[in-house]
Amino acid sequence: MTTPTSGVAPAPSRATAAPSKLPNASEAKKRKISAKKKAADGSGTSKKKKLAGRRTAPASTEAPASSIVEPAADAHHVLDEMPTSLNDDAYMSTMGVGSNNSHWSQTNETHLDDHEFEVDEEGEGIVEAPKGRAGNYTINDDKLLCNTWLQVSRDPSVGGDQSRDAYWGRMKEHFDAQNMSGIDRSERSLRSRWSTINSECQKWAAAQKAVDKLNPSGTNEDDRYNIAQNLFREETRTTKKGKIKKGKIFTLPHCYEVLKDDEKWRKREDLDDLHLSNKRKRTIELNDDDEEDDASSEDGKRSPTPNSVSYSKPKRPDGCKKDKTEKKKRKGDDDLTNAMEAIVKARKEAIEVRKMARNQDAAAEERRLAAEERRVAAEERKVALEERKVAMEERTRLLEWEKYLFFVDTSLFNEAQMEYVNLARQEVLIQKRAMINTMGSGMGGGGLGGMGGGGLGGMGGMGLGIIGGLGGFGGMGAPPAAMGGMGAPPAAMGGMGGFRAPSNAMGAMGGFGAPSNVMGGMGGMSFASLMGGMGAPPVAMGGMGAPPAMPFDVPHTHTRANAVEELAKTVGATSDAVRDEEEDSSAEEEEESSAEEEEEDEQDG
DNA sequence: CATCCACTGTTGCTCTTTTC
DNA sequence: GAAAAGAGCAACAGTGGATG
Incomplete structure (x- = not known):
């Protein structure tokens, strides 16, 4: 059985936090379309698979809406200035999460405005439009993707026992069914985005868990949140070529809010797993429930915090085998029950028939015997009378x-x-x-x-x-x-x-x-x-x-x-x-x- | 405005695991 | 052991902001 969920991200090396740049809305720029570059690239094979009904990349003649919208304040700047007591809402607002004024939300509006159906010259139908990169994922897209992942991966009738294509095919179906943005996301795009979301959220969960373990004195939940953000930002990674990528703040809290309460997703939230780049080690860790239980027990000794993850061990959702077994059992029980009821009913009917027949025979026999007795008695009386006479x-x-x-x-x-x-x-x-x-x-x-x-x-x-x-x-x-x-x-x-x-x-x-x-x-x-x-x-x-x-x-x-x-x-x-x-x-x-x-x-x- | 840089989406490749 | 599949990584392309 394979699980479509990605594992824990490789262990990033800790390095000095580097300020990251976020979009600056100081000036609006018109989007430049460079489809020619994509067409010339052999890797752009996906461009040919998008057909009618989908939202294509923005047309070259259109200016992207994102470029005319005032972007949010520099996230990095805000993070640096963010007070330690900042609560979640404040941070979310500052980070542009869940706010209509945020950059992330604005990107959502951008995509809604950007993507249009292209029609042919006669206007009779949608033709293949020039391919370009779809717009950035919005908060709603991310939330929808997370919810889709929860629905598909937790479906006990299917579970994770399916091929990658089948799994992401179902993911796409669920996503498209609820996607109101109008932007068509390919399976590969969803997979890539989910890989990013999952990795980031896992790291964020691990950071929060690390803060809970430290349990610094004199701190409230906001302080712990900021400490977690610092831990998350300090994480850096080195590419194969040895290039060190600087860390950044966690920008997917909306996804984490969706995923944090899910048992299946939480199985991978241990911070230590972040340091296990080896898949084999990760597999071993994931299969070792005892260690997780130990960690939970340690956490259970502390007073819970509102934002901390609950480490109690809730009931694990039913799996595919259990669901199938129970369905089969229910069906079997129903069949057996029906058969037993039919047998009992038939037997009762047969007993009733025999009982009625016996009653009828007995009544007839009684009547016959009574008549015989009467006849014999009359005969005897007659003989007696004759004898007496x-x-x-x-x-x-x-x-x-x-x-x-x-x-x-x-x-x-x-x-x-x-x-x-x-x-x-x-x-x-x-x-x-x-x-x-x-x-x-x-x-x-x-x-x-x-x-x-x-x-x-x-x-x-x-x-x-x-x-x-x-x-x-x-x-x-x-x-x-x-x-x-x-x-x-x-x-x-x-x-x-x-x-x-x-x-x-x-x-x-x-x-x-x-x-x-x-x-x-x-x-x-x-x-x-x-x-x-x-x-x-x-x-x-x-x-x-x-x-x-x-x-x-x-x-x-x-x-x-x-x-x-x-x-x-x-x-x-x-x-x-x-x-x-x-x-x-x-x-x-x-x-x-x-x-x-x-x-x-x-x-x- | 042109260019640079960072970010994001997409996709191919590689490694690991599982199954036969 | 080979084949298949999953997962992660890296590269590429598109996009937007910053800067000169």
């Missing part, structure tokens, strides 16, 4: 049958009928006892039908013909397995048929007014088997007085007595035998029935 119907039939069985008038029954009735009654009683015992043991009513059917079926299977018909009844409410009981073995049925029970007896059964359904079912089965076995004629069957639910229509024209008689006639020869048996069994049944009635009374009680 069947159970109620079965119970109703059973009660009706029992009611019929026990309250039937058996006075007209023959022996067989009585036996059947008695057996049926006993069976019912057995069932009821068992049921009561079961209920007493905690069994439900559901067991009644099973026991009843099963029991009857089982009994039906016992080989009793008549009971076989009863088994069919029991199987009515029994499950299909128990229905097997209904279908009593054909042998048993045949046996029943073999009884050839008198038709009047059956007719009497039907005449009891039993429930049509019960009797129909019972009668149907009984009569189907019975009639098949008996082979009785339809007329006889019709005489039985079967209930309306009978499969065949039987007119109810016969009385009970007639029915018994017809049944007896049908039975024929066997009626006597049957009658005898009925009498025997009836006696026994009466005894049993009386006993049963007593038992029932006891249970009811």
